[in-house]
Amino acid sequence: MIQHDKFYDANDSPGDERKKKLWHRIQSTISEPRTGSSLQFHRPSFIWGIAASFLFLFAGVGTYSSWKFLSEQHQPRPIKLDRAYQSAIREFENVAFTESIAGRASQRTDERSLRSEQLSQLDAAIARMRNETNGKDLSPLVQSRLRSLYSLKLQILQQMIEQGDLEL
DSSP, rough: OSSSSSTSOOOTSSHHHHHHHHHHHHHHSSSOOOOOOSSOHHHHHHHHHHHHHHHHHHHHHHHHHHHHHHHHHHHOOHHHHEEEEEHHHHHHHHHHHHHHSSSOOOHHHHHHHHHHHHHHHHHHHHHHHHHHHTOOOOOOHHHHHHHHHHHHHHHHHHHHHHHSSSSS
């Protein structure tokens, strides 16, 4: 049987100086909670979280742009042509009308307003046709009607340029 009085020798017990050093080291390693700050965070975890969120953001943007590119590549040729016509005419109008506003004023304001009204009516007709077909009708009849509307619009713009209403 073990006797408690004789289990430890006198040399096994640390002295007072050694106890003070031991407790001082223990207290220095234990951090006390800050009382001034209500929000505590672990800095490395915070940095890794920010890095992960940026990675997710870039991955999402990359996925979206890849999906958009691939979906545009697999569209039928007539839809691609229709979009090309629209963007070309829109860019041409933007350049032509901004230049004419900055240029000299025309004496033929009645003709200019008439042509502008014709252009707006053509835009409305194109928009109606695109809404009726939802932009996905690939029939040759619809495509030829759209091409004829685009052609009329370009003819009006060309006449405006030739008569000096628009300057390039």
